[in-house]
Amino acid sequence: MSGQGFSVYVGNAPFQTSEEEIGNFFSNVGNVTNVRIVYDRETGRPRGFAFVEFADEAGAQKAVQELNGAEFNGRQLRVNLANNKSRRIINHSPKLASIFTKKVKKLTPEDDGSQKIWKFICWNVAGLRACVKKNDFKEILNEEPDIVFLGETKCKEWPPEIEENFKASLDYANCFHDYAKTLVISTEKNGGYAGVGMFSKTAPLKIHKGIGDPEFDSAGRLIIAEFSKFFFIGSYVPNSGAKLVNLEKRGRWEKLLTEKMKEMNEKKPVIYGGDLNVAHNEIDLKNPESNRNKTAGFTDQERGWFTDMLNMGFTDTFRQMHPESKKYSFWSYLANSREKDVGWRLDYYVVSNRIMKNVKRSDIMTDVKGIGNAAYQTTEQELGDYFSSVGQVTNVKIVCDRETGRPRGFAFVEFADEASAQKACEQLNGADFNGRQLRVNLASK
Structure with missing residues (x-):
């Protein structure tokens, strides 16, 4: 038994969580001395609640006061x-108790993040299911990150194969369930559009999903995680679209986000990462002149919004540390763009000015060639928006390789009538789309 203490009941606890993970989460509000997850005596399965004991x-x-109703691993506690405030907790697993005590019994400056060096990785996977099926995610895990933010996950739940990626990575054979996990699901296209996810070794104090506006939150584009010393924002920013049809919408997003960042920055430093699409x-x-004010991501407006954000007290970490480096995070899948290094830097880490001095490294992992890095970011929705300028589009299909899941560089667009299909060939064949010249022909039946 533990010594005298004061305990709280924790209901609606995730079934796959551990006592250590719960202890880490609750230690942000006080000195945790013990944790017990309650199990069913017959089945041995967790019953969905636990008790956490504090020293006072x-x-x-x-x-x-602070954690009732808080989100923890996707569930509201x-x-x-x-x-009985003085109830004593019996821990039926001495092995688990010793591990828990070693890591959680008393927070050190390193444990609460004041001296700890955190490693963050953001990756637009352009479809998490295809990524984990190829074990591409293990390359990221081999970096031993503290936080992994994933953009454009396009899934309604964590793919079961993701645990195999953990097991295949170095020194990570048994840690899948030790990560706090957050998945923000798009309600569009049955969950197969946009979406973001996050893994964190340290459970956040609070998680907020979305930017707070239904116009954007249906796509599942944003996670805000609060930790003891900072806020982390992970985002898959809306693309302004072909012919810049979504530029005004993008402006509304930027206004909402910068307001949130300003508010958070007044409370704690902010770390903002992800595919920012600018x-x-x-x-x-690579080619600024041919894309200026023609292609989404390089308009005066988008660049100006980014400048405005920096002027509120933030720093682009990569450019600060590599002022002359021409390094890219995105390449089109057309015309061997990656091999020719005809790319864009669309992925960023932006931090509050006051913590820039603490940044040890900011780089782009160009050697990781998973689905997200190899695939062009154009979506079926964006193609549909572009071709709808000439007629009513009823369906769009980007063709992907069956084995690799990677786009093969062509697509089919279906119209409601033959006249629109003919018009697409006449007006859009040779047209510039996201920096590339399209070849448009009638499909043979």
Whole structure:
């Protein structure tokens, strides 16, 4: 048994969580001395609730005040004082208790993030299911990141194969369930559009999904995670679209986000990462002149919005540390763009100015060639928006390789009538789309 303490009841706990993970989460509000997940005696399965014991009553009270209703690994916790404030917790697993005590019993400056060096990785996977089926995710895990943010996940749940990626990576054979996991699902296209996800070694104090506006939140583009010393924002920013049809919508997104960032920055430093869909300066893309104000991501408006954000007290970490580097994070799948290094830098880490001095490294992992890095970011929706300028589009299909899941560089667009299909060939064959010249022909039946 543990010594005298004050415990809280934790209801609606995730079934796959561990006592250590719960302890880490609750230790943000007080000195946790013990944790017990309650199991069914017959089946041995978790019953969905636990008890957390604190060294003092203040810690228990604070847990109820701050963590009741908080999101933890995708579930909203119910936290109340246990019936007997001085109840003692019996831990039926000495092995688990020793591991828990070693890591959680008392936070050190490193544990709470004040001296700890965090490693963040953001990756637009352009479809998480295809990525994990090829074990591409293990390359990221081999970097031993503290936080992994994934953009354009396009899935309604974590693919079962993702655990195999953990097992295949170095020194990560048994840690899948030790990560706090957050998945934001798009309600569009049955979950097969946009979406973002996050893994974190340290459970966030709070998780907020979305930007707070239904216009954008249906696509599942944003995660805000609060930690003891900082906020982390992971985002897959809306593309302004072919012929810049979504530029005004993009402007509304930028206004909402910068307001949130300003508010958070007044409370704690902010770390903002992900696919931000903008090449801020000419050095950030191979062909600035041919794309200026023609292609999404390199308009005066988008670049100006990014500048406005930086002027509020933020720094582009990569450009600060590599002022002359021409390094890209995105290449079209057309015309051997990657091999020729005809690319764009669309992925960023932006931090509050006051913590830039703490950044040790900011780089682009060009050696990782998973689905997200090799695939062009054009979606079927964007192609549909583009071709709808000449007629009513009823269906779009980007053709992908069956084995690799990678786009093969062509697509089919279906119209409601033959006249629109003919018009597409006449007006859009040879047209510039996201920096590439399209070849448009009638499909043979």
